[in-house]
Amino acid sequence: MHVQSMHFKSRAAMKLADARLQKNLENVRDKFTRKRAIAIAELDDFEAIRNAAVERRDRALENLDAWIEQFERTATARGATVLFAQSHEEAASLIVEIARKHGVRKVTKSKSMVSEEVGLNQALAAAGVQSVETDLGEYILQINDNEPPSHIIAPVMHKDREEISDLFARVHDTPRKTEIKQLTREARDVLRQHFLSSDMGVTGANFLIAETGSVALVTNEGNEGMCTILPRVHVVLAGIEKVLPTLEDVATVMRLLPRSATGQAISNYFSVLTGPRAAGDLDGPEHLYFVLMDAGRTGLLGGEFQDMLRCIRCGACMNHCPVYQRIGGHAYGWVYPGPMGSVLTPSYVGIENALDLPQAATLCGQCEVVCPVKIPLPELLRKLREKQFERGLRPWYERAGFMAWGFVARNPGLYRVAVRVAARVLSWMGGEKRRLRSLPFASGWTDQRDFPAPSGKTFLDLYRERSSR
Amino acid sequence: MKVGLFATCLVDLVRPEIGFSVVKLLERAGCSVHVPSTQTCCGQPGYNSGDAATARSLAIKFLKEFERFDYVVLPSGSCGAMIKGDYLNLFADDPDLKSRFDALAAKTYELTDFLANVVRIETLESNFAGSVTYHDSCGGLRYLGIKSQPRALLAKLPGVRLTEMNQCEQCCGFGGTFALKYGDISSAIVDDKCKNIRASGADAVVLGDLGCMLNIEGRLRRIGDEKTRVLHIAQVLAGDA
Numbered sequence: 001m002h003v004q005s006m007h008f009k010s011r012a013a014m015k016l017a018d019a020r021l022q023k024n025l026e027n028v029r030d031k032f033t034r035k036r037a038i039a040i041a042e043l044d045d046f047e048a049i050r051n052a053a054v055e056r057r058d059r060a061l062e063n064l065d066a067w068i069e070q071f072e073r074t075a076t077a078r079g080a081t082v083l084f085a086q087s088h089e090e091a092a093s094l095i096v097e098i099a100r101k102h103g104v105r106k107v108t109k110s111k112s113m114v115s116e117e118v119g120l121n122q123a124l125a126a127a128g129v130q131s132v133e134t135d136l137g138e139y140i141l142q143i144n145d146n147e148p149p150s151h152i153i154a155p156v157m158h159k160d161r162e163e164i165s166d167l168f169a170r171v172h173d174t175p176r177k178t179e180i181k182q183l184t185r186e187a188r189d190v191l192r193q194h195f196l197s198s199d200m201g202v203t204g205a206n207f208l209i210a211e212t213g214s215v216a217l218v219t220n221e222g223n224e225g226m227c228t229i230l231p232r233v234h235v236v237l238a239g240i241e242k243v244l245p246t247l248e249d250v251a252t253v254m255r256l257l258p259r260s261a262t263g264q265a266i267s268n269y270f271s272v273l274t275g276p277r278a279a280g281d282l283d284g285p286e287h288l289y290f291v292l293m294d295a296g297r298t299g300l301l302g303g304e305f306q307d308m309l310r311c312i313r314c315g316a317c318m319n320h321c322p323v324y325q326r327i328g329g330h331a332y333g334w335v336y337p338g339p340m341g342s343v344l345t346p347s348y349v350g351i352e353n354a355l356d357l358p359q360a361a362t363l364c365g366q367c368e369v370v371c372p373v374k375i376p377l378p379e380l381l382r383k384l385r386e387k388q389f390e391r392g393l394r395p396w397y398e399r400a401g402f403m404a405w406g407f408v409a410r411n412p413g414l415y416r417v418a419v420r421v422a423a424r425v426l427s428w429m430g431g432e433k434r435r436l437r438s439l440p441f442a443s444g445w446t447d448q449r450d451f452p453a454p455s456g457k458t459f460l461d462l463y464r465e466r467s468s469r
Numbered sequence: 470m471k472v473g474l475f476a477t478c479l480v481d482l483v484r485p486e487i488g489f490s491v492v493k494l495l496e497r498a499g500c501s502v503h504v505p506s507t508q509t510c511c512g513q514p515g516y517n518s519g520d521a522a523t524a525r526s527l528a529i530k531f532l533k534e535f536e537r538f539d540y541v542v543l544p545s546g547s548c549g550a551m552i553k554g555d556y557l558n559l560f561a562d563d564p565d566l567k568s569r570f571d572a573l574a575a576k577t578y579e580l581t582d583f584l585a586n587v588v589r590i591e592t593l594e595s596n597f598a599g600s601v602t603y604h605d606s607c608g609g610l611r612y613l614g615i616k617s618q619p620r621a622l623l624a625k626l627p628g629v630r631l632t633e634m635n636q637c638e639q640c641c642g643f644g645g646t647f648a649l650k651y652g653d654i655s656s657a658i659v660d661d662k663c664k665n666i667r668a669s670g671a672d673a674v675v676l677g678d679l680g681c682m683l684n685i686e687g688r689l690r691r692i693g694d695e696k697t698r699v700l701h702i703a704q705v706l707a708g709d710a
Contacts (some may be wrong), residue, residue: 010649016653118502264513322640347480360651361642362658363517365611382517389519398518406515409478410530412507419482435690444652449659449687452483459476459485463492463504 001119001148005333008356012331016373024160025328032154032319035263036370042265049255054374056249057310060210060241064301067210067243068292075213078275080288083241091293092123095202095235098289099129102233104199108151110217110224111135112204113152113313114237116335117295117348120202121146131202132194134223136187140164143171150329152336153261153315158328191223201227205238206312207253208290210245214274215290215348216232218257218267228273234285241309247272253312256372260314296348304383307342310373317367323360332357339367339377346384350395358384419458427456472500473538475531475552477545478510479483479679487679490707491544497707498588500542505534513551516643522558528556529566532573541577544703546609547678549575549579555611579609580620581677581702590622595708598628602671603683604662605638606678617676618703626705634669636661643680659688666697673698677707692699 004011011039015021033073040046060067072082072222085091095118099107107129109115121142124131133142137156141147144167149221156164161180169402177183207216215236217224228234250272258264277284300309318324318338329337334345334354342357358381367377378394388394408415430436438446445451472495475486493501512527531552535541543549553574560566584590599621609615623629642648642658662685666674674697676682686699704710 012651013653033540125559191576265654318642322642322658323651323654326654335656347697358653360647362607362640362642362647362655364607364644366607366640369611382519385517386521387518389521394519402520402523404513406520406526409509409512409523410526412509415509419478423482434688437691442649442651445687447652448656448691449652452521452683452686452690454483455485457485459481459488460504460506460508462485463488464506 001116001335003334003345003347003353005313005354005357008278008331008333008354008360009332012327012360015327015331020160021158021328024158025325027160028157029325031407036316036319039259039263039265043255043259049252050372050374052352053253053372054254054310056244057312060244060249060304061301061309063132064240064243067245068153068240070210070245071208071213071243073213074211075275075290078213079278080213080275080290082292084289085293085337086295088118088293091118091237091291091295092120092390094291095120095237096123096127096129098233099124099127099200100233102200104129104233106198106201107131108134108194108198108227108231109138110201110203110219110227111138111155112202112237113149113335114204114239114293115202116149118237118293120237124405132191132198134191134194134227135219136184136221137222139187139191140167140402143167143182148330148335150337151315151318152313158330185376195226195230196253198227198231200233200235202235202237203227205236205242205249206257208236208238208243208292209250209272212247212272212274214272216250217273218254218269219271219453220262220268222269224271226270228271228285229283232285233287233289234273235275235289236292237291237293239297240294241297252375255316257312260316260370260372271436300347305343305347305380307375308340308347308380310375311340311344312373314372316370316372320363320366322364322366329358339381340375343377343380343384351387351391355388355393357380358388378420408438416458420461423454423456423458427454429453470500470539472502473535474502474504475511475535475541475542475543475548476504476530476682477543477548477679479683480544483683484679484701485710486529487544487701490701490703490709491542493615493707493709494580494584494703495542497594498584498590500581500588503538508534511548511551514645515550516551516555516559524555525559527604528559528570528650531556532569533564535577536569536573539576540583541573542580542583543577544580545678546579546613546615546699547680548608549577549652550608550612552577559677560655560680579613579615581622582613582615584706585618585621590625593622593625593706593708594708595626596628597626597705597708597710599672600630600632600670601673601675601705602632602634602666602669603637604634604641604666604674604676604681606681607640609677610638615677619675622702622706623675627704632669632671634665634674636665636672639665643684643685648684655684656688659684663688663692663694667694671697673700673705673710675700677702
């Protein structure tokens, strides 16, 4: 996907000014957090399960190469083909090649954020293959001129029902419907035709299981089964970090994934798929491929950002982020929004191509509190800020400002004079009401807020005066 | 006991009266209060902006000024989280300094934590009366576990009626330099905080951090709310509000 993260500020401003989006965001805000809170409270010992999940994800990452090799062996032994892609482009061309090899004209896709990274639909279209999104949210976005998802598990959360009613009536050329049941019925009717005429199904992977060579898929709509069982070919596109050693590891992590994501104890569908159709099987694809993609992941292995690779894509961090809650996912400008996206985007597309993302956080810490695999997101964002600072990627005035501030703060004599002057000047500027309605160089604060003015003397000066009396 | 008071840079500059409320509370609790005159800033603005070198030198300066006291107390959860948590990260590779920072961290307390859990204050001389709502600031709540302490202390004041607001643990949108760099997002976040404060019907919002205080007060006044008071917990507990 094209990276537009450098336009974060202007995109965020547009989103804040979009009254309809603001209303839609407000409507879903509490639902996610409330449902998660209830689902987590039902667990006997969230903290212990969390620690176990961290341990199991870390065990996989510590020896990722070995687990990937094991996965390749077991999956191949069960008749699947395992391919590796270093980049988004390579992943796209491998899948296009598979489609060509099997004479594929139509692809049905289950929801996959990695395929968004790759820009798979565009790559398939360029090769003359029709690719149909079958997750309801993703389908809605695809028929709306290929709009990108704004949330990793609820891709269309930025839209309200009215917008979808209009869209369906226009695109399907049917009478406008407003009931959710009618709308989903209509989408089912359209998608059913695609499922039955599909040559190849493409899915992501919630987990790849090394000991069995299987893919685990977590979905709610049942479309995944239609994508993996009906077509002749099934392609699993996954990041290499998705490997877990054992089925038991998956069971542990699954105790947290649906609860953290949607507040469900378990998703409506949970599939573990192993190998293509074998002799005697009643259904399943004739061919099964795994495309395991790096595209920046190994760059995080063994380094100070490795914790990020534990991510199980539940979306809890964005659901609980005060910034994401106000601006939605599109402002972030690439595939992954919210706190996890603000770490992943600069890591995968280059720190210099996403300068705002690590900065646009209050570091309130709520993302870390809710993260089921304890990723220290605020700390990782802060480290990215450090990288920006070290590499001279901050604007000159910001660097100069910190240099000056640092120098003064290290020299108490100078600092006292500076603070004394500032307190006097700001107090005088504040006038009778003791507040400032505008401040030079601080319009970011004063455009929509007053700044409470100092009272004129500093605490340390007053304290010294009082002590000497 | 000898208590070193770190006023914090924002109290020093903007709200000196809060510093005196803290002194009053500590002295009433029987502490001998010392205010090192060379104190400036804990270094958090630099640390959170990626300037680790400046943060490190300010941390060492802080250590030299405060390690001689039995306790270090400060009226801020945010600076408290910096001193008790982030300082340790900054010196993880230096065992000697790290052990001194560990010792410093162990005796450094956010004000309400100190009053409730160290001196275990029984009674407070404050005739403050009115309905209040409490805003949990992020640094204190999520990194120092400051939640029950301010509420337990407020409960000792017979004239105080605490009405919890909706989403009291939600960030106010301050975030240090975030409030300047992304003023529009920050304002949208604090706007929700103000709505929740006003919906609680309380006369005053009480909190424990200057950043949140300036942010919330600034937004309340800008939207024309002249009535809702924004008070630091020290002012309420000392009877100075």
